[in-house]
Amino acid sequence: MQKLLARLNDRQLEAVTQVTSPLLVLAGAGSGKTSVITTKIAYLIRDKGMSARNIGAVTFTNKAAREMRERVGRMLSREEAKGLTVSTFHSLGLDIIRKEVKHLGYKSGFSLFDTEDTRALIRDLMHKDAQVDADIINQVLHLISNWKNDLIEPGTALSHAEDESQALAAKVYESYIRHLKAYNAVDFDDLIRLPVLLFQQQPEILRKWQERLHYLLVDEYQDTNISQYRLVKQLTDLRKTFTVVGDDDQSIYAWRGARPENLNQLSEDFANLKIIKLEQNYRSTGRILKVANQLIANNPHLHEKSLWSQLGFGDPIKVIECASEDAEAERIAGEIMTRKLKERLSWKDFAVLYRGNFQSRILEIKLQAMQIPYKISGGTSFFARNEIKDIMAYLRLLINPSDDNAFLRIINIPRREIGPAILEKLAIYAKDRDVSLFAACHELGLEQYLSERQVERLRRFTHWLDGIIRRCESDEAIAAIGEMIRDMDYEAWLYQNASSPTVAERRYANIWTLVDSLAETLKRMQEENPEATIREAIARLVLRDLLEQQEEEDDSDKVQLLTLHASKGLEFPQVFLMGMEEELLPHRNAIEADTIEEERRLAYVGITRAQQHLTLTLARQRKTYGEMLNCTPSRFLDELPEEDLDWKGSKGEKKESPEEKMQRNKSRASALKELLKN
Numbered sequence: 001m002q003k004l005l006a007r008l009n010d011r012q013l014e015a016v017t018q019v020t021s022p023l024l025v026l027a028g029a030g031s032g033k034t035s036v037i038t039t040k041i042a043y044l045i046r047d048k049g050m051s052a053r054n055i056g057a058v059t060f061t062n063k064a065a066r067e068m069r070e071r072v073g074r075m076l077s078r079e080e081a082k083g084l085t086v087s088t089f090h091s092l093g094l095d096i097i098r099k100e101v102k103h104l105g106y107k108s109g110f111s112l113f114d115t116e117d118t119r120a121l122i123r124d125l126m127h128k129d130a131q132v133d134a135d136i137i138n139q140v141l142h143l144i145s146n147w148k149n150d151l152i153e154p155g156t157a158l159s160h161a162e163d164e165s166q167a168l169a170a171k172v173y174e175s176y177i178r179h180l181k182a183y184n185a186v187d188f189d190d191l192i193r194l195p196v197l198l199f200q201q202q203p204e205i206l207r208k209w210q211e212r213l214h215y216l217l218v219d220e221y222q223d224t225n226i227s228q229y230r231l232v233k234q235l236t237d238l239r240k241t242f243t244v245v246g247d248d249d250q251s252i253y254a255w256r257g258a259r260p261e262n263l264n265q266l267s268e269d270f271a272n273l274k275i276i277k278l279e280q281n282y283r284s285t286g287r288i289l290k291v292a293n294q295l296i297a298n299n300p301h302l303h304e305k306s307l308w309s310q311l312g313f314g315d316p317i318k319v320i321e322c323a324s325e326d327a328e329a330e331r332i333a334g335e336i337m338t339r340k341l342k343e344r345l346s347w348k349d350f351a352v353l354y355r356g357n358f359q360s361r362i363l364e365i366k367l368q369a370m371q372i373p374y375k376i377s378g379g380t381s382f383f384a385r386n387e388i389k390d391i392m393a394y395l396r397l398l399i400n401p402s403d404d405n406a407f408l409r410i411i412n413i414p415r416r417e418i419g420p421a422i423l424e425k426l427a428i429y430a431k432d433r434d435v436s437l438f439a440a441c442h443e444l445g446l447e448q449y450l451s452e453r454q455v456e457r458l459r460r461f462t463h464w465l466d467g468i469i470r471r472c473e474s475d476e477a478i479a480a481i482g483e484m485i486r487d488m489d490y491e492a493w494l495y496q497n498a499s500s501p502t503v504a505e506r507r508y509a510n511i512w513t514l515v516d517s518l519a520e521t522l523k524r525m526q527e528e529n530p531e532a533t534i535r536e537a538i539a540r541l542v543l544r545d546l547l548e549q550q551e552e553e554d555d556s557d558k559v560q561l562l563t564l565h566a567s568k569g570l571e572f573p574q575v576f577l578m579g580m581e582e583e584l585l586p587h588r589n590a591i592e593a594d595t596i597e598e599e600r601r602l603a604y605v606g607i608t609r610a611q612q613h614l615t616l617t618l619a620r621q622r623k624t625y626g627e628m629l630n631c632t633p634s635r636f637l638d639e640l641p642e643e644d645l646d647w648k649g650s651k652g653e654k655k656e657s658p659e660e661k662m663q664r665n666k667s668r669a670s671a672l673k674e675l676l677k678n
């Protein structure tokens, strides 16, 4: 332990050894905040004799949680770390819900709705009122999510509604909550909201969790929303000691309800809060820090911070302006290739960051063409594949036949001649009777709504599934699931619907990967607890689907492609930040909504991921809505110190002078105005 502590600077050491009062470490990027958390976990276990079981560390993304687990794993033996919780906020919430499911009034094997499920339900709930387009549904979805994160219940939302559309959304919210409960389902925001409500209503359950988690450490605290803050407060209320670390300059989740004010709220809520600031950066060269500091100085500041580094001043920041997005992607791939060979780097030393997921597509093509191995984080996942979603829907039904969304997804996959007209009538009947679609199929009254043949088709399905559900109760559950897949001849359906036999074959193979993974999960759970059932294994798989979105454990040597949001907390020797253009970074919506400061923080997060080398790229033209449009370099480029930039135009073109640029912006603005007039 002494060795671990000796590595720390004085203030880090103070933060690690401070265990008697609540502690906030407020510090800039790369100053060792996460290191304080991981070292402190080791310190609490080794020097303070705390049991790993009683310690919980939470952060925001799975990637960050995994990174933290790895760092702890390097300091502690397996034995010492046994029972330690290092997870995302959402997995912690899920763990609480799973263990307290009965007190919440849910049945075990509840379903987790992803955004698609939620959208479908909201669409259904709104449809009867009027024709609603996707935009309105998205707005309602967003409002409901914000209300949940702010712990505002439907009644309050309705009485505080500012206009008619909010009032409508509040009504949908009320019925949305009722329906979720009826479907025995929770959504993403519920993973925090339900534990908070439960703890509020049943103090003895809260007490139990306080007894379990004696010490809580929270990373990226600036991104907590109201419900997450409340959860932290509840859990730490007994002992009032905890460690949270954060950086207000890296708050990038305001759009999801994050409240950087939570940093200040802490000193109001905890009078004896200790605040420690760290200023030495151990990650980046002086140049990278200088550029980052200068950029973020354009935002107003609550807490002044000045970062410095001893890692040398480093090379200038390369800015590469390319003719088109195609050229940009090609250039990045080319740069990676040359630098890897010239500087003997590994592929995994490189990361390419971007604002929106769609930006990775062209890059992928170029990387593939040059045979550069890469990995996308948070991109299309295994679980997002259609065939996997289908089989997952079957699995969801096996553990929760009331899961109407799952029912609707697969009732006619493979084809069973059960079309929308039948389903609509079934839904009306189910709603009148207040039962699930699956249960409705069994009821005698259904015959008044549907023809005998139609009822017969529905029942053939439910009886078949009932049989499988029964077999799943025995210990040949995995075999029963395998048989289910063969029995419905999903393979033939894949071949009929895929673009080629090879594609169908690959999809079918994916399904067996899923079944294997389920078997594996069950086996592992049973090793821990012989009573574990297939229900719990499926529930866990459904969760993994939702929470991890297949960030597969993959340490192999690959270039990392990820969004700026996903890059938080991580570091790479060589970073490319692409699409440095107006409307991309800052994003068009942010320009319209005037939330440039959050975009600037996003750029700051990106820049501060770089350890040795940072390259910014931009395109002069980009295809938008099928048309080639001219792009304007990002305003953030103008905010960087010019003397630290090494600007490379494509085909030897020079950067335009500020006057030229102003002229161009002007003509662009007037062209826009003209367009708007027409």
Ligand code: ATP
Binding pocket: 007, 008, 009, 012, 027, 028, 029, 030, 031, 032, 033, 034, 035, 036, 247, 250, 281, 282, 283, 568, 569, 570, 571, 608
């Ligand atoms: P971010 O704000 O980006 O999340 P952070 O403040 O959490 O950054 P860390 O990731 O903990 O910073 O640390 C950045 C890098 O500095 C890591 O590689 C870490 O190992 C290293 N580091 C932290 N403290 C020290 C130290 N005292 N001596 C040497 N290296 C350190």
Ligand code: MG
Binding pocket: 033, 034, 035, 219, 569
């Ligand atoms: Mg960190």
